[in-house]
Amino acid sequence: MNKLLILLLLFGLFACEEKDCCVVVDTDVQLRYVNEEGTDLLNPDNESAFLHENIKIYADKEGEKKLAINANSDYPNYYQLFEQEGTYVLKVFPTDELVNNEAISYIALSDSVMDTLRLAIKRSDHSIIVEKVWYNGVLQYNLATGATKREFTIVK
Template structure:
């Protein structure tokens, strides 16, 4: 399918996924360990109207907004953060590992025309990635 020449906005680009490699203090990938992390024991919440709302969309391939990706560097969590603006151009997503263990992913989201793409990523208030540095991949010691 192509765009007609009289349209100025023919395509939508949504590029928001963040890949996270979780490692322990010894550098071991927590998704690759026995009794380590799994998608089934992680819950995500999107901050909407100043409240955390559990994210689940049964119509999607990844209804919790997360999946894993296997790479030569091990298994990564792929998270599709909230696209609801909390303030200015920022979104917040809570990654919950248990009732007492959670982290906050904050993204700067550029919404232009019908496009949405992440330009900065913070993890627990620490800037971890900025646009055009590398692929949107971060490593977290847990």
């Protein structure tokens, strides 16, 4: 009987232990590219579309552009390309290179088209979130203003 009581007491002690459970990571930016006529520039059926195989993400590493690759990631090239509601979307994830809580990525859509994506990132014990997004130096998203979606259409 004493052994059972000790066993129950031990279960009770360990059951009350608080554990850190989860970290919410919300850092992607979704981009749509169109020309001035509204043609989807990521849709491979369009003659003027950017070729998917040419899209690359570069990280800013100490002032130099380096191809961003992480073989252990779900998206090793730091982006996902998918179709949503009839248009193609380029979902970009920040690279691991953070300086002063900012990540700078360069989006190469072709050999001649490269844009800059800068993210201000806030880290806490239980979350990693994007507070601000600049695309080619223009503020596109600011969490402090109540913005909810980091989705933009870029005209090329």
